[in-house]
Amino acid sequence: MRNAHTVEQVRAAEGLLLDALPEGTLMRRAASGLAFAVLDFLGGGYGRRVLLLVGSGDNGGDALYAGAALARRGAGVEALLLGGDTVHRRGLAALLAEGGRVVADVAGAHLPDVVVDGIVGIGGQGGLRPDAVAVVEHLRGVPVVAVDVPSGVDVDTGEVAGPHVEAAVTVTFGTHKIAHLVDPAARACGAVHLVDIGLDLPPAPVLALQASDVAALLPVPDAAGHKYTRGVVGVRAGSAQYPGAGVLCVSGASTGLVGMVRYDGGADALVHACHPEVVVGAGQVQAWVVGSGGGADAAKALARSRADGVPLVVDADGLAAVDGPLDVPALLTPHAGELARMLGVDRAEVEAAPLRHARAAAERFAAVVLLKGRHTLVAEPGGRVAVTTVAPPWLATAGSGDVLAGLCGALLAAGLTPFDAGAVGSWLHGAAAATAGAGGPVTAPDVAAAVPTVCRALLAPSHV
Ligand SMILES: NC(=O)C1=CN([C@@H]2O[C@H](COP(=O)(O)OP(=O)(O)OC[C@H]3O[C@@H](n4cnc5c(N)ncnc54)[C@H](O)[C@@H]3O)[C@@H](O)[C@H]2O)[C@@H](O)CC1
Ligand SMILES: [K+]
Numbered sequence: 269m270r271n272a273h274t275v276e277q278v279r280a281a282e283g284l285l286l287d288a289l290p291e292g293t294l295m296r297r298a299a300s301g302l303a304f305a306v307l308d309f310l311g312g313g314y315g316r317r318v319l320l321l322v323g324s325g326d327n328g329g330d331a332l333y334a335g336a337a338l339a340r341r342g343a344g345v346e347a348l349l350l351g352g353d354t355v356h357r358r359g360l361a362a363l364l365a366e367g368g369r370v371v372a373d374v375a376g377a378h379l380p381d382v383v384v385d386g387i388v389g390i391g392g393q394g395g396l397r398p399d400a401v402a403v404v405e406h407l408r409g410v411p412v413v414a415v416d417v418p419s420g421v422d423v424d425t426g427e428v429a430g431p432h433v434e435a436a437v438t439v440t441f442g443t444h445k446i447a448h449l450v451d452p453a454a455r456a457c458g459a460v461h462l463v464d465i466g467l468d469l470p471p472a473p474v475l476a477l478q479a480s481d482v483a484a485l486l487p488v489p490d491a492a493g494h495k496y497t498r499g500v501v502g503v504r505a506g507s508a509q510y511p512g513a514g515v516l517c518v519s520g521a522s523t524g525l526v527g528m529v530r531y532d533g534g535a536d537a538l539v540h541a542c543h544p545e546v547v548v549g550a551g552q553v554q555a556w557v558v559g560s561g562g563g564a565d566a567a568k569a570l571a572r573s574r575a576d577g578v579p580l581v582v583d584a585d586g587l588a589a590v591d592g593p594l595d596v597p598a599l600l601t602p603h604a605g606e607l608a609r610m611l612g613v614d615r616a617e618v619e620a621a622p623l624r625h626a627r628a629a630a631e632r633f634a635a636v637v638l639l640k641g642r643h644t645l646v647a648e649p650g651g652r653v654a655v656t657t658v659a660p661p662w663l664a665t666a667g668s669g670d671v672l673a674g675l676c677g678a679l680l681a682a683g684l685t686p687f688d689a690g691a692v693g694s695w696l697h698g699a700a701a702a703t704a705g706a707g708g709p710v711t712a713p714d715v716a717a718a719v720p721t722v723c724r725a726l727l728a729p730s731h732v
Contacts (some may be wrong), residue, residue: 269481271472272444272655274424275390281442281467292358294465295326298441299333299359301463302384305439306338306413310382313341319371319380319410320363321403323387323419324351330415330441331386332359339366346371346380350387350400374403379410385433389416389423390445395430396420404433411436417447418456426450427621434458442467446474449655450623451643474623476655482695483726487525487682495527501681502530502553503674504569505560505583511535513561513584515542516667519716520674520697521557522546525723526681534565555579557677559586560670579680581689582635583673593634599686600633601673603640623653636686638676638694640669646690654691659698662705667712672697675719696722 273281285294310316320335322328328351336359339345345368349355360370371377387400396404396419404420412435417423420432426447438457440448442465447453477485489498501521506514514535522529522543531539532550540548556573559566559582566585573580579597582590587606600610607625608615611632618625618639626639626647639645644656676693684692696719703725704710704718 269478270444270449270476271469272446272449272474272476273469273472274446277470277472278390278442278445278467281469284468285466295329295333295359297465298463299330300337301441301465302330302334302413302415302439303337305437305461305463306334306382306384307341309411309413309437310343313338313343316343316382317378317380318343318345318382318384319374319407320345320347320384321387321400321419322347322349322351322355323400324354325388325391326356327389327391327415327419328386329356329359330389331384332356332363334384334415335368336362336366339363339368345369346377348374348403350403374406379407381410383407383410383412385412385414385419385435387419387433389419392417392419392423396432401431404431414438414457416440417445418453421447421453421456423447425621426453426623428452428456432456437461439463441465443469443472446623449474449476449643449657450645451641452620454643454657472652474653474655476657477691477695479699479726482692485684485688485692486723486726487679487684488727493527498527499554499678499681499683500528500530500552501526501674501677502532502551502556502573503677504533504556504558504573505562505670505673506533506535506539507561507563507565508534509563510561511538512667513670514539516670516712516716517557517560517583517674518543518546519713520671520676520719521678523675523678523716523719523723525675525678525719529678533562533569553578553681554683555581555677555680557581557583557673559583560673562586579686581673581677581680583669590633593632597686598633598635599638599676599680599690600629600635601638601640601669601676601690602629603669607637607639623647627653636690638690640672644694644698646687646694648687652687654687656691656694656698658695658702660702660705660707660710662709663698663701663715665710665712668697668701668715671712671716675716
């Protein structure tokens with residue numbers, strides 16, 4: 269599991285350790301991990317030119333101590349102090365003692381090989397200040413290693429209000445922060461490298477499943493089970509207008525993770541022709557998937573499915589019929605535009621603050637909300653948020669959402685909670701796209717077809 273904690277949680281955990289350890293121990297741990305990451309990025313220290321951007325707090329202190337270590341390895345290290353008269357004094361003394369120097373500005377200077385961004389970390393408030401914006405702009409094109417977070421992003425929300433650092437690598441300490449997982453800030457982090465500094469942390473509000481977590485949650489058949497004990501998922505998706513959505517939703521449901529798939533939508537001839545294993549017609553199910561390509565019939569399909577009292581996945585056209593708290597366990601799977609309509613806001617607002625809006629929708633509709641995106645969010649009411657980070661950008665293709673809805677429905681029918689079904693379903697969906705595409709394009713049917721291959725790899729320990 270990759271855990272992301274809030275600033276408050278990190279500060280509390282750091283406070284306990286600071287009391288227990290000799291002064292400066294934590295910062296030395298952090299700075300030494302940072303220095304190794306910069307050396308790794310540069311492929312060595314000797315002869316390299318490093319520019320430290322140093323703010324007034326401990327984030328700047330980390331940069332200065334790491335700069336001292338890099339200077340000791342033969343790098344030419346310069347520091348630009350952006351905190352006015354305030355600087356981490358001991359860090360600065362350490363840098364100067366190793367031959368580093370302070371520069372007054374970067375305007376006429378040769379560009380360095382790497383910039384270390386120690387402007388602000390978890391103590392940053394309100395985006396980059398104008399002097400920092402000008403420096404960052406001047407250095408555009410030079411790779412940046414960010415200390416803890418790229419300066420200028422909002423650490424606890426993943427929101428980005430204005431200009432900010434765009435890092436090639438972010439070196440963080442103790443645990444991930446929410447900005448490392450949640451877009452748009454996550455896009456500014458580059459590769460995130462975690463340095464262990466020995467923090468003891470409470471459960472994380474935001475997490476990202478890893479392959480071993482997904483393997484542990486994957487429903488596997490009981491030796492004495494039969495198709496009904498494995499679960500039956502029902503699909504009410506597709507219509508005369510959008511028959512393909514019914515087929516794709518069924519292909520996501522029919523990837524072998526449940527004992528049986530039932531289809532009760534408006535595209536039965538095509539579904540049956542493409543999926544002879546599917547039983548056509550209403551009947552008993554453990555979960556319904558409603559709405560993908562459902563057209564005008566989606567509202568009726570949602571009402572009938574709710575009346576059955578089983579857990580639901582509600583997608584696409586079905587979402588327009590969700591007007592208040594749901595009375596059954598449910599997973600809603602909107603993209604940003606659909607979530608914006610559900611909440612009565614603009615799409616751009618959702619894209620700028622996906623975590624805030626996914627959480628708000630989970631509260632309003634009393635359901636788990638899976639907000640599709642580059643980093644898909646799965647938010648439960650008042651609770652955790654899972655972020656799926658494994659999907660390649662090629663997955664943004666027509667019909668892939670229908671496959672996801674069907675896949676999540678199968679996991680619900682197999683007995684997973686809506687939260688786990690959303691987190692596991694979106695992970696399998698992303699991993700299947702990566703497997704099928706192998707670095708190149710995929711289509712929605714390719715994604716569904718690759719799900720069993722991904723599951724096979726997860727279940728064979730040597731392949732995880
Ligand atoms: N507390 C600890 O034990 C550890 C902290 N570490 C480092 O310390 C950082 C946190 O240090 P601080 O609490 O000193 O906070 P920061 O260094 O993140 O920033 C706070 C300082 O920046 C100023 N500031 C706030 N917003 C600003 C803005 N928008 N532009 C310019 N300046 C701004 C504040 O006036 C304050 O002086 C972490 O991110 C991490 O890098 C690490 O050394 C690990 C151990
Ligand atoms: K920083």
